[in-house]
Amino acid sequence: MIERDAPIVNPLGMHVRPGAEFVKVANKFKSSVEVHKDGAVVNGKSILGMMTLAAECGSSIRIRTDGEDAEQAMDALLALVAAGFHEMHLKTKEKEDA
Numbered sequence: 001m002i003e004r005d006a007p008i009v010n011p012l013g014m015h016v017r018p019g020a021e022f023v024k025v026a027n028k029f030k031s032s033v034e035v036h037k038d039g040a041v042v043n044g045k046s047i048l049g050m051m052t053l054a055a056e057c058g059s060s061i062r063i064r065t066d067g068e069d070a071e072q073a074m075d076a077l078l079a080l081v082a083a084g085f086h087e088m089h090l091k092t093k094e095k096e097d098a
Contacts, residue, residue, distance in 0.1 A: 009057065034065075
């Protein structure tokens with residue numbers, strides 16, 4: 001089992017698109033994937049679970065992978081989160097108005 005913290009860096013946080021992208025990547029692997037935030041634990045392969053986390057920019061999630069390809073799964077998920085779910089070009093309404 002592997003556990004790592006991952007800061008949410010994309011300006012819009014984990015909304016539907018990044019949550020779906022996380023689930024898509026997680027489901028490429030056989031290992032189980034759990035995501036922890038503020039005491040909540042969800043299945044990282046479930047879009048509904050990921051949406052309940054409401055992870056905003058600046059917050060952090062803890063990813064836990066367990067299984068035969070846990071290391072590869074962790075590497076792929078950490079890279080996705082670190083890349084801002086490929087949404088670093090998007091801005092929140094408040095930041096655009098500032």
